[in-house]
Amino acid sequence: MDRFAETADQVAATTKKLEKRAILAAYFRSLSRADLPTAALFLTGRPFPLGDERTLDVGGSLLQDALLRLTGASEAAFQEAYIRFGDIGDVAEGLWREHTGPPSPGIGELGSFFGELAQTRGPAAKTDALVAMLGRLRPAALKYALKVIGAGMRIGVQESLVEEAIAEAFSAEPDDVRWANMLLGDVGAVAALAAEGRIADAGMRLFRPLKCMLGTAIDSANEAFGDAHLWVVDDKYDGIRAQVHVGGGEARIFSRTLDDLSVQFPDVLGDLAAAGHDLVLDGELIAHDGRHHLGFPALSRRLGRKDPDPAIMAEVPVRYVAFDLLYLDGHTLLREPLTDRRRQLEALQFGDRVLAPTTALAGTEEEVEEAFEAALARGNEGLMLKSPSSPYLPGKRGRAWLKLKRPLATLDCVIVGAEYGHGKRAGLLSDYTFAVRDGDRLAPIGKAYSGITDEELAFLSDHCKRSVLKDLGRAFLVRPEIVIEVAFNAINRSQRHPAGFALRFPRVKRLRLDKSVSEVDTLDRVRALYEATRAASA
Numbered sequence: 001m002d003r004f005a006e007t008a009d010q011v012a013a014t015t016k017k018l019e020k021r022a023i024l025a026a027y028f029r030s031l032s033r034a035d036l037p038t039a040a041l042f043l044t045g046r047p048f049p050l051g052d053e054r055t056l057d058v059g060g061s062l063l064q065d066a067l068l069r070l071t072g073a074s075e076a077a078f079q080e081a082y083i084r085f086g087d088i089g090d091v092a093e094g095l096w097r098e099h100t101g102p103p104s105p106g107i108g109e110l111g112s113f114f115g116e117l118a119q120t121r122g123p124a125a126k127t128d129a130l131v132a133m134l135g136r137l138r139p140a141a142l143k144y145a146l147k148v149i150g151a152g153m154r155i156g157v158q159e160s161l162v163e164e165a166i167a168e169a170f171s172a173e174p175d176d177v178r179w180a181n182m183l184l185g186d187v188g189a190v191a192a193l194a195a196e197g198r199i200a201d202a203g204m205r206l207f208r209p210l211k212c213m214l215g216t217a218i219d220s221a222n223e224a225f226g227d228a229h230l231w232v233v234d235d236k237y238d239g240i241r242a243q244v245h246v247g248g249g250e251a252r253i254f255s256r257t258l259d260d261l262s263v264q265f266p267d268v269l270g271d272l273a274a275a276g277h278d279l280v281l282d283g284e285l286i287a288h289d290g291r292h293h294l295g296f297p298a299l300s301r302r303l304g305r306k307d308p309d310p311a312i313m314a315e316v317p318v319r320y321v322a323f324d325l326l327y328l329d330g331h332t333l334l335r336e337p338l339t340d341r342r343r344q345l346e347a348l349q350f351g352d353r354v355l356a357p358t359t360a361l362a363g364t365e366e367e368v369e370e371a372f373e374a375a376l377a378r379g380n381e382g383l384m385l386k387s388p389s390s391p392y393l394p395g396k397r398g399r400a401w402l403k404l405k406r407p408l409a410t411l412d413c414v415i416v417g418a419e420y421g422h423g424k425r426a427g428l429l430s431d432y433t434f435a436v437r438d439g440d441r442l443a444p445i446g447k448a449y450s451g452i453t454d455e456e457l458a459f460l461s462d463h464c465k466r467s468v469l470k471d472l473g474r475a476f477l478v479r480p481e482i483v484i485e486v487a488f489n490a491i492n493r494s495q496r497h498p499a500g501f502a503l504r505f506p507r508v509k510r511l512r513l514d515k516s517v518s519e520v521d522t523l524d525r526v527r528a529l530y531e532a533t534r535a536a537s538a
Contacts, residue, residue: 238295
């Protein structure tokens with residue numbers, strides 16, 4: 001693990017991409033075949049491959065407890081260091097800097113430990129295990145072990161650079177390495193294949209989910225008509241993205257984050273498997289009673305239920321909208337044009353709980369606008385515009401797929417709280433809790449950290465630091481003085497915030513320094529917007 005840490009430090013010390021790649025390639029070539037997969041995986045900031053169902057289940061408070069026990073530092077010293085660095089690994093290295101001892105365990109041993117930690121139950125047992133292992137690491141190795149646990153290396157290395165370094169290390173074509181990683185979702189396995197000269201052996205596997213292809217957001221129909229002149233236009237559904245794998249009569253459902261959701265939605269599994277083929281679908285799970293789309297608030301009542309009872313399944317029925325076919329009876333279809341994939345998908349027969357997408361062709365702005373208004377009238381979020389010739393590129397976002405979604409509305413809110421950020425925002429108050437008016441009081445309704453320019457971030461952070469009413473550690477209550485306009489996509493009932501509602505995907509649209517706190521929106525307006533959206537989707 002010490003060599004891994006040394007290599008990561010070297011990579012972090014340069015801003016030049018080619019130098020980073022060369023350092024990683026040389027490191028990969030020097031590793032044993034046993035250690036190579038783990039090293040490649042750790043450099044992406046993950047303890048397990050994508051699609052691996054294991055989780056460490058180690059949160060920030062547990063890590064803090066382990067570090068305080070290990071280093072003997074006070075909680076105040078830890079908080080001070082965290083505010084300064086904004087990264088648990090850097091904090092740990094600083095607190096452990098004077099530690100000396102034998103070499104750290106090898107990277108393979110740490111990988112095995114993570115597997116054991118995932119099986120360990122209970123915070124006390126996990127803390128004991130962490131203290132025992134972390135205490136054997138030298139400071140730099142400790143830093144990177146905790147970065148992997150925290151899922152973020154922050155050394156200027158994206159997964160794409162790891163792919164390029166694998167290609168350089170083992171004289172493979174970069175495109176072949178990228179493709180293999182898209183298929184396998186396991187950069188460590190890809191590194192092992194490349195080292196053996198078997199990168200062409202990578203293939204799509206049933207029940208090993210892929211990353212979803214993503215769309216680029218646009219704000220208006222005219223943005224879609226540059227080089228492109230014709231689009232396949234689908235409704236953008238107000239549900240959750242879901243990838244379905246069917247094989248041997250069994251169906252399983254995976255989320256966008258590659259988590260297995262099958263036990264949460266047993267009522268659709270049989271209808272998905274009814275096609276009688278081995279296949280992989282991309283689509284959306286929605287709350288739908290067979291005639292009407294019930295909207296995301298209804299679907300949210302089904303989320304997280306590992307053993308839903310018949311009553312909730314009857315009250316909130318679900319359907320699966322299948323809009324893409326990625327694999328069929330041993331054949332990977334990812335590189336085929338969308339129109340060919342759709343043609344093969346349309347030929348399949350499923351049960352009643354599997355729906356075809358609402359789709360059309362659009363070649364003008366007017367046709368897109370008409371389709372957009374129709375999608376909203378059906379209770380959906382907007383449109384997806386897809387190039388008819390587009391291949392399916394797992395995990396990629398580009399101009400081949402576009403999403404047109406307008407915010408439900410905006411609210412003028414006042415900032416009432418702020419929290420220190422992470423990574424590049426370490427040391428800055430960058431996560432803002434905002435509130436609406438409820439009579440003479442302010443009712444917090446959400447938190448936002450996106451949509452802010454660097455200049456606005458510096459201004460808001462400085463203002464909030466000078467306006468602290470109560471210190472909560474990494475978070476602060478601040479004087480309600482700054483008004484912001486918040487955009488969002490939906491309103492749900494929620495007890496998470498004092499307002500009794502939660503905004504879906506809130507982001508700061510702009511600062512409203514021209515407005516006073518007395519001019520922010522009211523809780524009554526929030527209620528009215530909520531009721532209006534319910535009526536529209538009824």
